[in-house]
Amino acid sequence: MKNKWLKMIIAVAAILSVLGATLVLAEPGDTDDPVVTKSYIVDVVVPQLKAYVEQKMSGGTSDSYSEKFSVVNVDAGQTVIFDAGAEFILRKGNGVVIGTEKGGIADTTYGYDLPDGTELPSNHMLIVPVNDGRGFTASNDVIVMIKGGYSYR
DSSP states (O other), rough: OHHHHHHHHHHHHHHHHHHHHHHSSSSTTTTTTTTHHHIIIIIIHHHHHHHHHHHHTSSOOSSSEEEEEEEEEETTEEEEEEEEEEEEEESSEEEEEEETEEEEOOEEEEEEEEEETTTBBTTOOEEOEEEEESSEEEESSSEEEEEEEEEEE
């Protein structure tokens, strides 16, 4: 009878030590401890999901996308085409608006539409309303701040 109790105690101790080691040695969030924290959801998953949905809703043609304004250098003669909802500010240089038959680019600083062929104003908040090929062609080397989806041609 003593042997049976001794074997049971050893088996229970072995099981407890394996479980304890697993709990102590497991990295939080890995496959052994798949706990997901609220901060991970808010800081990582939601921004990635939001960017994915916005890109898919705008046609998904972006070569680049930014949740915050990114400073982008555009060479003379290069064309930048924006996705729907993209915002940009011309900081240096000159560019000409590429509009469509539906309209141009919204200048929210002055509150009017910039039609095709119009010179881009510096330091104005400009928004592209739809994903139909609107953008600008750089007349010389340009520095522009862009938030949203865009591609180069």
